[in-house]
Amino acid sequence: MKTNDNSDGVNVSLRHITKDSHEEVDANHMQGVMNISAEVTDPVHLSPEFPRIGSPDVLIKCVVSACAGNNHGFPKGDWIPYLGIYYQLTKNDSEWSSFGCLKPIISDPPQVIGEPAQRPFYGINTKLEGVGRYTLEFRVDPPAYHGLYRQTGTTSSWWSPFYETFEFYYN
Helix, strand or coil, X not given: CEEEECCCCCEEEEEEECCCCCCEECCCEECCCEEEEEEEECCCCCCCCCCCCCCCCEEEEEEEEECCCCCCCCCCCCCCCCCEEEEXXXXXXXXXXXXXXXXXXXXXXXXXXXXXXXXXXXXXXXXXXXXXXXXXXXEEECHHHHCCCCCCCCCCCCCCCXXXXXXXXXX
């Protein structure tokens, strides 16, 4: 279980669930060629700004990195560009839901010499429907769906779109 605890802001615990068993598993999940994890943190200022939704409650992040031994040409640990990552956010025991597309985001360089830079991620600032338990589902499309070309005959074919589901409690 991954916990983000910030006494000044968002306090959530993320739990990755599988479609088949709905049992808790590690928040980092490998889908063939990548590690995928979800984070829900305080919203951040972005440039250019996304269309205004009022004051956002959280930043939803999908952090993706290539696994060792993948046959798609991505070095281990590298961010995978051109993914289409769509989210469906539902408040459990409620009719409320929200959906959209996560955008690629890169952070400013570290302000302290020697501090590691944050890797790019996919994310979006969004509103929630107050305190409660939420289910967050990502649909992950391969890079070919979004304009990444590659030389043929050198790597295996792209994966089919897949889903990853997480739960968290927001207070």
